[in-house]
Amino acid sequence: MKKIGFLSFGHWSPSSHSMVRSARDSLLQSIDLAVAAEELGADGAYFRVHHFAQQLASPFPLLAAAGARTSRIELGTGIIDMRYENPLYMAEDAGAADLIAGGRLQLGISRGSPEQVIDGYRYFGYAPTEGQTDADMAREHTRIFLEALKGEGFAQPNPRPMFANPPGLLRIEPYSEGLRERIWWGAGSRATAEWAGEQGMNLMSSTLLTEDTGVPFHRLQAEQIQRYRDAWTAAGHAGTPRVSVSRSVFPIVSDLDKQLFWRERHSTDQVGHLDGGNARFGKTYAGEPDKLIAELAEDEAIAAADTLLLTVPNQLGVDYNAHVLESVLTHLAPELGWR
Template identity: 65%
Template sequence: MERIGFLSFGHWGPGQGSRTRTAGDALLQAIDLAVAAEELGMDGAFFRVHHFARQQASPFPLLSAIAARTTKIEIGTGVIDMRYENPLYMAEEAAAADLISGGRLQLGISRGSPEPARQGAAAFGYVPDTGETDADMARRHTALFRKAVTGAGVAEADPRYAGGATGLLPVQPQSPGLAERIWWGAGSRKTAVWAAELGMNLMSSTLLTEDTGVPFHELQAEQIQLFRDAWTAAGHQHAPRVSVSRSVLPIVDEEDSRYFAGAALRDGRDQVGIIDGLTARFGKSYAGSPDVLAEQLAADTAVQAADTLLLTVPNQLGVDFNAKLLGNITRHIAPALGWSPGS
């Protein structure tokens, strides 16, 4: 395990026990938690993007603010729903955030998950072309975004206002190297292979929209191997990266026990359900004493196959609690996975 970061879904609301009651709380606490994670020696601060929900929605102001408060930690998304995005404006925003960070942006994108709005992307002004599905539209947006961040021309120059230039103009600013730090959030083996063929890193989903009857971590490890094989076959010149996400909840004191004892008593099995009409397998949560969790994660074949582990955090419990949780993982569990600060 080369890198460990946290992944926040950015929930906020006035529910009982919430220490993140407003959108402002969620944003400011996210910045503080990223700073705390960097002080712990962690490698990444990642944020889920959802629309029409009390969660993080507009990532680039947040990522830029974190970039200005930190110096080493990677900043990223897991994932941006490309159905909702203007690809060229997003390319400008992403490059600006990457430049502010000094090249630390790791941008997870995907077709996205079900949203509370029935036709949310249409409300943003984006509808599939004739014969397209929502997934097709997301991939079309992705193709134009990826073209733009490489510096390719995307708009015809007007010589009257472009100093006599002709041809196609790229969006500005550009951030060198960003194109190799785009990740695709893949929910199946097939989409992982597709991402590899195009040269995008793999951000393996917290669920897989298929079920072969094997445990989630084994199916995910198979997905990762298929991705790596397809990457090698495509002949890309740079090395790929692979991340997996896990809920890891060490219990070391009474406060932890109050929140997580119930999760620790469950049978620890995967869950199988239906998402968008497809059978999906969800990975289990890991809750218990640090030594037990270290053994369980060491036996998780997908965790062992990935180079980056993203720890989902209960962000509504506040910065102090989550910093304590992450500290317990980095001190008592992560070393058993071969990780060390700054590795």
């Protein structure tokens, strides 16, 4: 069994070709798609976080609202850029949203990707200290966040508080037990995946890697996953960590599918330039179900992961994206042994 969910960037545009014209549309349709995905039997609803863009940016109100409308499906992010975050305030928001959702949050966090503005985190009040990089700052914010999620007291109580305190040092409230074990690190390279394993976080790997060794994307990603698991074991962590990969998968089973994605049926990996170095981008899987079944069976990273996140073209609307999810769950998942 493989968990299957969707990952939405939550784009909106006033264009006449978009079914998502405003931020309100994007938020409400994201909740509706989570509800539809749960009804279809999918396992997860995940949302991207991008600041200064016409995309989803503030995840916790969205996750809380989706949690109140659903009862079973996992709700997560892919990913929250920790350069922008106050880790203790984030721990409060995350705890509240997780309690509303009944312990279903799966939070993907990371250093983040290139943003819409230069050093956007500075506008949020954060800057690396002398000798520190923005990646170092993101990891320090992550360390504080993970410590807070343990639920241990660290703050000295006021001897004359407005309300009576429990004994000892105080922790961040509200506290949601088990959330620390449901934090994922979005790793863009083999080295950052190893770091995530050392820290005891789950691994979230996307449709691109910020390195290129000349091998196909899925093979490089499979190596990344193995290095992550080796690092987890070497660090002495208990239990089995979870691993997700993201893919764009579009079974062509209707005339509309053909109209939208027929040209993508010969998609291949792409090599580009990102963050000052080469990067390899995974291909789009599009075609008739029989063709996709054969192609996806050869994807080594999907085989190695326990969770598959399907990137969805959210501007095509809730109904169409629910159709894509249903097509994957009906036409592909059983044949590939995912269901």
